[in-house]
Amino acid sequence: MADVTKFLNGIENFQQRHFGENAELASTLVDGQQPQALLIGCCDSRVDPAVLLNCDLGELFILRNIANLVPPYIYNDDYHGVSSSLEYAVCRLEVTDIIVLGHSECGGIAALMEADDSGDSGEFIGKWVNIAAAARDKVLAEMPDAPRDKQARACEREAILISLKNLMTFPWVKERVAKGQLCLHGWYYNIKTGQLRYYNQLTGEFEILVRRYEKSPPPADAV
Ligand SMILES: [Zn+2]
Numbered sequence: 001m002a003d004v005t006k007f008l009n010g011i012e013n014f015q016q017r018h019f020g021e022n023a024e025l026a027s028t029l030v031d032g033q034q035p036q037a038l039l040i041g042c043c044d045s046r047v048d049p050a051v052l053l054n055c056d057l058g059e060l061f062i063l064r065n066i067a068n069l070v071p072p073y074i075y076n077d078d079y080h081g082v083s084s085s086l087e088y089a090v091c092r093l094e095v096t097d098i099i100v101l102g103h104s105e106c107g108g109i110a111a112l113m114e115a116d117d118s119g120d121s122g123e124f125i126g127k128w129v130n131i132a133a134a135a136r137d138k139v140l141a142e143m144p145d146a147p148r149d150k151q152a153r154a155c156e157r158e159a160i161l162i163s164l165k166n167l168m169t170f171p172w173v174k175e176r177v178a179k180g181q182l183c184l185h186g187w188y189y190n191i192k193t194g195q196l197r198y199y200n201q202l203t204g205e206f207e208i209l210v211r212r213y214e215k216s217p218p219p220a221d222a223v
Contacts (some may be wrong), residue, residue: 018057025056035061037097038089040082040163042068046191047103061089067108068100069131070163073170083170090182091172098167099185102160104192109156112136113148131166132159157206160186160199 018026038061041049049055049062063085070082089095111121112129113136121129135158139151146154164186168174176182186199186206193212200207 022056025058029058033058033061033093035059035089035093035095037061037099038063038086038093038095039099039101040064040068040070041101042066042103042106042108044103044106044108046105047101047189049101052101052189061085061093061095063089065128066125067106067112067129067132067159068102068163069108069129069159070100070166071131072166086167086170086173090170090176094181096181097183097185098173099187100160100163100167101187101189102156103189104153104156106152106156109152109159112159113152113155132162135159135162157188157197157199160188164199 035058037059039049039053040063041047043064043066049064050060053060063082065082070086073083074080086098089098108125108129109132111125112132115121115126115129132155135155138158139154143151143154164184167184168177173182173184177184187209188197188199188206190196190212194210195208195212196210197206198209199205
């Protein structure tokens, strides 16, 4: 068995904080959860939503999958992991916000860029990321001669828009958005710089929401 000591030490540290220093929060959470937002993020280990947004337990209802994708609303006998998480967050927990959090250097989007239309990458991955095939096709049509990494960055952002569009195919999402009870957000995190952009529906652009990290210059008298 692989050495999991690091993880066991981790939960012991967590227990000390959660049931010790934060005992009040721990006892509140036993009664239930009231997260403000559903966050749909990628499985990528570098973009853990609760860590990135510095959220405590109970603050975010999180759904993670390859490339943070939302399929369109389809009601049939298949297993619908994404749709059931969405239904629970929206209809039971009544979150007021849904955030689709995409990111740079996404392996899922790289698989989408590499796959042909039949979605041949892997047993499951190719078919899954093909949800965003229209994003890839748009990027390839609009910037056919751009370097591959630029196309991938553009596709990562376009795929967020596909997920936002697909969210609106769920009748109970559409209804709540129309009534002003639910707000949809498309965010894009740059793992190289820490910069966070958001999709502005008015301009149709991903604009800066939180600037990239800059080290403060040392004070003049310290030089
Ligand atoms: Zn990813």
